[in-house]
Amino acid sequence: MAATPATPSTQSQVHTDLISDLPIIKEATTSRVVVNNDVLRFVLFSFDAGQLLTEHASPKAVIVQLLTGKLEFTVAGETAVLEAGDIVYLAPGDRHALVAIEPSHLALTMVNVDGEGDQ
Template identity: 55%
Template sequence: MARPTELSTSLAFTGLLESLPVTSSSTTSRVVVNNPALRVVVFAFDEGELLTEHSSPRAVVVHLLDGAIRFTVGDDEHTMAPGDVLYLAPGERHALVADAPSRLSLVMVDVDETAAAPAGAD
């Protein structure tokens, strides 16, 4: 488990892509931020590596930094290129396959009951 990141402390992480190379036949990750509000993880996938279907209780934003992946959300497959962003609602089933050596940033945000209510709901 990564050391908690204080909500009240700003910080910068530089050189992340250089410090997390794609490793042959592997999936690796590094937790960058970890606090009660959010968690940021950078992943590196070699070509052919995958994450099997799973879900998260948190809202998730995926940003492909380099490479190419096929990201499945429910029954829909999305071919992602560098710069593409995908949003997952809490509890959404998802999986991915790397079609090339790839790195992505994953931001998981805790959503409380009030924030999850539809606009205009009281």
């Protein structure tokens, strides 16, 4: 698989048809990196029902938005059921996991917060 090219943080871009370009595949989890630079990384995921991401953490701040479907999202041992439109903020280092209850699309934005204070 080829490496994702960097997206210049000084160059605006428009991406369309992202969900239709990342179909839900039976018994699979798939992803596509849309934007990737030293400031942030935006990834679109598709999950078939029953697919999961095991517990893990990111050194970056993370925003998760469920675009379609329904899933269980666990942060620090607390589980919530997310539906389309729901958002989760993850502080750097917070452990989290998920299980798709229904076929779903999820948007993930990771932001580099090194050296930044609370604003």
